[in-house]
Amino acid sequence: xxxxxxxxxxxxxxxxxxxxxxxxxxxxxxxxxxxxxxxxxxxxxxxxxxxxxxxxxxxxxxxxxxxxxxxxxxxxxxxxxxxxxxxxxxxxxxxxxxxxxxxxxxxxxxxxxxxxxxxxxxxxxxxxxxxxxxxxxxxxxxxxxxxxxxxxxxxxxxxxxxxxxxxxxxxxxxxxxxxxxxxxxxxxxxxxx
Amino acid sequence: xxxxxxxxxxxxxxxxxxxxxxxxxxxxxxxxxxxxxxxxxxxxxxxxxxxxxxxxxxxxxxxxxxxxxxxxxxxxxxxxxxxxxxxxxxxxxxxxxxxxxxxxxxxxxxxxxxxxxxxxxxxxxxxxxxxxxxxxxxxxxxxxxxxxxxxxxxxxxxxxxxxxxxxxxxxxxxxxxxxxxxxxxxxxxxxxxxxxxxxxxxxxxxxxxxxxxxxxxxxxxxxxxxxxxxxxxxxxxxxxxxxxxxxxxxxxxxxxxxxxxxxxxxxxxxxxxxxxxxxxxxxxxxxxxxxxxxxxxxxxxxxxxxxxxxxxxxxxxxxxxxxxxxxxxxxxxxxxxxxxxxxxxxxxxxxxxxxxxxxxxxxxxxxxxxxxxxxxxxxxxxxxxxxxxxxxxxxxxxxxxxxxxxxxxxxxxxxxxxxxxxxx
Numbered sequence: 001x002x003x004x005x006x007x008x009x010x011x012x013x014x015x016x017x018x019x020x021x022x023x024x025x026x027x028x029x030x031x032x033x034x035x036x037x038x039x040x041x042x043x044x045x046x047x048x049x050x051x052x053x054x055x056x057x058x059x060x061x062x063x064x065x066x067x068x069x070x071x072x073x074x075x076x077x078x079x080x081x082x083x084x085x086x087x088x089x090x091x092x093x094x095x096x097x098x099x100x101x102x103x104x105x106x107x108x109x110x111x112x113x114x115x116x117x118x119x120x121x122x123x124x125x126x127x128x129x130x131x132x133x134x135x136x137x138x139x140x141x142x143x144x145x146x147x148x149x150x151x152x153x154x155x156x157x158x159x160x161x162x163x164x165x166x167x168x169x170x171x172x173x174x175x176x177x178x179x180x181x182x183x184x185x186x187x188x189x190x191x192x193x
Numbered sequence: 194x195x196x197x198x199x200x201x202x203x204x205x206x207x208x209x210x211x212x213x214x215x216x217x218x219x220x221x222x223x224x225x226x227x228x229x230x231x232x233x234x235x236x237x238x239x240x241x242x243x244x245x246x247x248x249x250x251x252x253x254x255x256x257x258x259x260x261x262x263x264x265x266x267x268x269x270x271x272x273x274x275x276x277x278x279x280x281x282x283x284x285x286x287x288x289x290x291x292x293x294x295x296x297x298x299x300x301x302x303x304x305x306x307x308x309x310x311x312x313x314x315x316x317x318x319x320x321x322x323x324x325x326x327x328x329x330x331x332x333x334x335x336x337x338x339x340x341x342x343x344x345x346x347x348x349x350x351x352x353x354x355x356x357x358x359x360x361x362x363x364x365x366x367x368x369x370x371x372x373x374x375x376x377x378x379x380x381x382x383x384x385x386x387x388x389x390x391x392x393x394x395x396x397x398x399x400x401x402x403x404x405x406x407x408x409x410x411x412x413x414x415x416x417x418x419x420x421x422x423x424x425x426x427x428x429x430x431x432x433x434x435x436x437x438x439x440x441x442x443x444x445x446x447x448x449x450x451x452x453x454x455x456x457x458x459x460x461x462x463x464x465x466x467x468x469x470x471x472x473x474x475x476x477x478x479x480x481x482x483x484x485x486x487x488x489x490x491x492x493x494x495x496x497x498x499x500x501x502x503x504x505x506x507x508x509x510x511x512x513x514x515x516x517x518x519x520x521x522x523x524x525x526x527x528x529x530x531x532x533x534x535x536x537x538x539x540x541x542x543x544x545x546x547x548x549x550x551x552x553x554x555x556x557x558x559x560x561x562x563x564x565x566x567x568x569x570x571x572x573x574x575x576x577x578x579x580x581x582x583x584x585x586x587x588x589x590x591x592x593x594x595x596x597x598x599x600x601x602x603x604x605x606x607x608x609x610x611x612x613x614x615x616x617x
Contacts, residue, residue: 051389057379077476081380084476107501128476129381132507134360135353135478155480156357157496157563171496173505 057081061192067123068187075140077128080179080191084128086140086152087189090163095121097150098164108175112164115178125189126165126176130154137161137176152176196416198428200229225413231431232438233419235606239314240417241445242307247405248446249300254398256293257342260286264345266391268384271347272472291461297339298464299453301487304332312524313545315422315533320415322525327408329521331401336488338397341390343485344382350466352473353482355382355390361495364511381475421605422533423598430602481562489559490552491517496559497575499568513575520582527582530590537596540589548581 063080067087070076075088090098095112103109116124128136137152137159138144147153149162149169159170166175181191202223204210213220223229263283265274279286308328311317317325340358344351359382362373378385416425425431432438456463464486468479484492491514498509520527535542551574558571599605 051378052375053379054385057383057385079476082383082475083381134356134363135482136476154478156478156482171499171506173501173507 063191064184065189065191066187067189072122074142077140080127084136085179085191086124086126086128086165086176088124088126088140088165090122090124092122094150094163098162098166101162101166107167107173110164110166110175115164115166115175117183120183123189124163124165125181125191126178129177130156130159130172131167131174131176132157132159132170132172195224195229195413196231196425196428196431198431199224199231200433202227202229225409225434226439227435228433230413230416230434231425231428232417232434233425233430233602234432234437235419235421235602236417236438236441237420238445239306239310240419241442241449242303242310244442245303245446245449246300246307248450249296249303250398250401250405252296253293253300254402256289256296257395257398260289260293261391261395264391266345266388268347268387268473271345271387275346276470288457291457295453295457295461295464297342298485298487299456300335301339303449304335305487308332309549312548313535313542314418314420315528315530315535316418317524318528318533319525321412321418324408324411325525326522327404327411329518331404331408333518334397334401334404338394338401339485339487341394341397344387344390345394346469347387347473348469349471349473349479350469350482352382352475353478354484355386357482358484359386361511361514364505364508366508382473383475418533419602420534420536421599421602422537423600423602423605426601427603483560486556486560489557490555491559493555493559493571494575494578496563497568497572499572513579517575517578520579524582524586528586528590530593530595532595532598537598538589538593539596540593541586544581544585544589548578551577551581 060081063078063085065076065078065085065087067076067089070087070089072089072091073094075086078085078087098112103111112121112124115126116122128140130137132154133156135154135156137154139146139152139161145153145155147160149160151161151163151165151168153160154170154172157171159172160168161172161176162168164175167173179191180193181189182193184190202213202217202220204213204219209219212218260279263274263279263286265271265278275290279290281287283289311325311328340354344355355377359373359376362376363369365372374380376386377383378389419425466483468482471479483489494517495510495514498506498513500506502509504512530538530541532538535545554570554574555578558567558574561567
């Protein structure tokens with residue numbers, strides 16, 4: 001719309017004195033709106049980041065657990081970042097059962113060795129959060145229903161996990177998640193990093 | 194905005210004249226809900242549910258504001274502030290709490306009847322598409338707000354409801370889990386989540402009220418639809434809103450509130466879950482977790498995907514659940530039949546009732562514990578739901594032979610007398 005004629009009328013010219021299609025006012029409009037836009041986005045940032053986990057929540061990101069009292073075949077339920085953690089001392093039979101499964105039969109193929117630390121295949125440490133919709137599966141406590149695969153059974157929608165806490169049947173898409181952890185001593189585990 | 198025969202506002206008292214020239218609020222009320230707003234004379238009782246929804250929004254805002262004066266939004270204090278302080282110690286606290294709790298359920302009952310009224314009588318059709326879409330926005334806001342309100346007592350169902358519903362987001366690949374953590378402000382529901390849900394639960398009702406104003410504004414451009422679906426032609430077809438419909442709405446609201454009072458006083462926990470009287474325990478999930486009844490059909494759609502097909506089953510479930518509502522936004526273009534009212538659409542009417550039964554089945558499946566039979570039933574019903582809106586409705590509107598429409602609203606009401614009355 002900004003023709004040579006109109007540029008001539010308003011006396012607006014390009015830098016080299018030749019009338020151009022872009023008026024000085026157009027430039028000012030674009031510059032002002034862009035500046036305000038960037039400013040608005042910058043002002044939104046604190047409103048958005050305030051919702052991310054705060055420092056006190058992140059401060060809980062490591063938990064030390066004493067595992068010396070857990071006998072083979074037993075497990076404990078503890079908490080890390082407010083989520084349940086299952087720590088289980090597998091029996092040789094449970095380890096053998098987990099290793100007997102062919103990976104191609106699994107929905108989320110992982111071997112027991114992938115899910116434990118080298119030389120510590122009996123220590124299975126996972127989140128106690130069903131990967132379907134976040135319920136806490138049964139099977140860690142004494143006498144709880146471990147499901148047909150001897151691991152965990154989620155009562156909400158019937159997901160069944162094996163002795164390596166891998167999904168075997170039911171709606172859950174993934175194995176129970178293995179958090180980051182390390183052995184700080186033979187009897188102590190630090191969960192989180 | 195209104196029909197040409199609408200009575201204009203004429204202030205009599207000098208004070209009202211003075212006000213009218215400066216801030217014409219009485220004029221607005223007179224033209225919107227007073228004698229200055231002509232309404233089709235043949236509205237049946239299903240048309241009372243819009244006003245009734247407004248009544249329940251008001252009840253929820255009023256009881257909610259006073260409950261917030263006593264509620265403590267901390268993970269340690271929330272459960273006791275509801276179940277000890279408000280239910281036992283605060284004067285009339287039990288009444289306010291039960292009124293608010295059941296008010297939510299009744300708000301949904303009313304809104305569901307209102308929505309199905311719209312579906313049957315074609316209220317989503319031109320020129321009222323925006324009225325329909327704004328209504329859906331209100332419905333979505335209501336769902337979000339009901340969910341957050343249910344979390345506030347911090348009982349077992351509150352906690353695990355929050356866990357499961359925010360878990361929907363984790364179904365999306367890559368971005369899902371960070372979004373979930375961002376929404377919760379932590380890795381599991383806790384203090385941060387509770388406080389922000391409280392803050393938003395207080396905010397959203399006012400957002401809803403604002404969208405309600407837009408909904409009514411958009412409605413008042415063409416005016417209300419009516420059971421025949423025939424446009425208003427002249428003054429004989431209408432009656433002024435006041436006193437005719439204020440009286441009818443008042444009478445009907447009072448009757449309906451009687452049922453609400455019956456439940457609130459005599460069966461206040463009938464629509465809730467006993468598990469929510471157990472304090473939230475992040476380490477143990479209730480054996481049978483279900484949402485409140487008004488979410489059951491959607492919960493059934495969510496759960497009906499059990500097989501991975503290109504995408505994980507869980508993601509299919511979440512997508513299907515969201516689409517089941519979003520597709521309603523496209524209804525004005527899915528059903529193109531020029532006849533609005535289901536009364537004159539014999540084929541549509543049959544499929545409409547099948548769809549109602551289908552939604553009831555979904556509701557039953559969503560609320561009941563999982564079994565092989567119910568999963569299969571839910572899958573069938575979920576498939577039919579989409580089939581109805583995406584295939585059956587467009588085909589029916591294309592091939593159906595509709596019944597002859599009455600010439601006018603007054604003729605449909607008064608028969609020959611209506612036409613005679615014109616002469617007189």
